[in-house]
Every structure is written in C-alpha cells, then in structure tokens.
Amino acid sequence: MDTSDARKRIFARIRHAQHRPDAARANELAAAEDYLARHPQGPRPAMSADLIATFIDKAQALSTTIARVPGMTDVPSAAATYLQANGLTVQAVAWPTLRELDWVGAGCRVEFRKPQGDDLVGITGCFCAIAETGALMMMSGPETFASATLLPETHIAVVPASRIVAGHEDGFALMRSERGQLARATNFIAGPSRTADIEQTLVLGAHGPYRVHLIIVDGV
Secondary structure, eight states, X not given: OOHHHHHHHHHHHHHHHTTSOSSOOHHHHHHHHHHHHXXXXXXOOOOOSOHHHHHHHHHHHTTOEEEEESSGGGHHHHXXXXXXXXXXXXXXXXXXXXXXXXXXXXXXXEEOSOOOTTOOEEEEOOSEEETTTTEEEEEOXXXXXXXXXXXXXXXXXXXXXXXXXXXXHHHXXXXXXHTXXXXXXXXXXXXXXXXXXXXXXXXXXSSSXXXXXXXXXXXX
16 A cells, blocks of 8 residues: 555545545535635745845754755766765765766765665755755655655755745645645755754754755756
C-alpha cells in the first residue's frame, strides 16, 4: 500500500466514524477552498522588496552558510568548493532530481539514493524558501526523500532564487496551487539542528545535520 492509499483509508475511517461518506464530496472540497480563499490572514511583518537579501540575512542568523551562483550548471563546483574549504568529504548522496548536473566534472562523487548510516553529506533541492524566517520548505516524494536532509552530518541545499517567497503563508499558497495537498512529510529546515535541553547548553547537530549550506541559484 502506498502512502496516498494509506492516507485515504485513514480519512475514510474518520469520516465513517462521523457518519459521513467515506470520500469528501465535491461540494465539501469547494467549500474548503472557498474558506481558505476568503479567510483573512493575520498580521504580518513589513517585508523588504528584496526577498533574496532578506532570506540570506535570516538564514545566516541561524548559522546557515550561503553561496550564490549564476545558474544550475555552477552548483556542483560550488558544492565542491564548500566541502573542500571545510575539510569535508566530496562523497555525497543526492536527490535524483539533481542527477543531470556534472558532479564528476566538479570532483564530487555523488550517488542518487537515500542516505545510509555512513553517508556524511546530503545534497537536495527544496520546494521553496521563506524570506521571513530563513527556512526551507521541504516536501517529500519518491525523488525528494526527507532523509537526505536529516541523516547526513552536512546538508547542502540548492535554492532557486525564484522560489524564495515572503512568508510561510506564501509557501502554503504555492503548495496549494502546485500540489493541491501536503506531501507525506512537509518539513521546515531553519539552519543546523540544535537543542539547549542538555544543561541549557546549545548543542548543534543533536537531531540532524551539524551544517547547512545553501547554494542560491540566481538564474532559476
């Protein structure tokens, strides 16, 4: 059973317990969409017109490092430069959506699969980026598996400049217009993993990557 079938069965059981048809009627879906369209948003902070600069400032405040490149073909060399400058391995796992880039020519050894316990670098794209918070919105799928953002010690994310939106509300609006519904796993990544639960001492990499590096691609 795939994820969508499992979700439909769960919703069907809930609706059955409510004495409603197992599947939502068209008028119910239309009513929900109408409510979302008419529901007023809460107050939002003033936002600079330069969303890229705002996003970079917020992301760097979260200990995220940033590189900017002109186009997608420049991504592998930017990733290699970051890894080599920090004394990190150039062997990585990546989303299959990045398969067409010339990783070998940049000196990287990249496998397009889900990470295992000994994989230290994960390279991904993102659904969109949020200027207000400096976070990435990640939506899982067969070729955009969430584990690549969570398991390796170093996460490198490719961020198209055109996919930087002002706020979380805009990210969800983009999701509804392009996908129609949330993915099985929808995560917001805001810098390296951290916790202060241990004797009130900030610890990086406690339950995720020690490092998050973003490559912003201006040409897409």
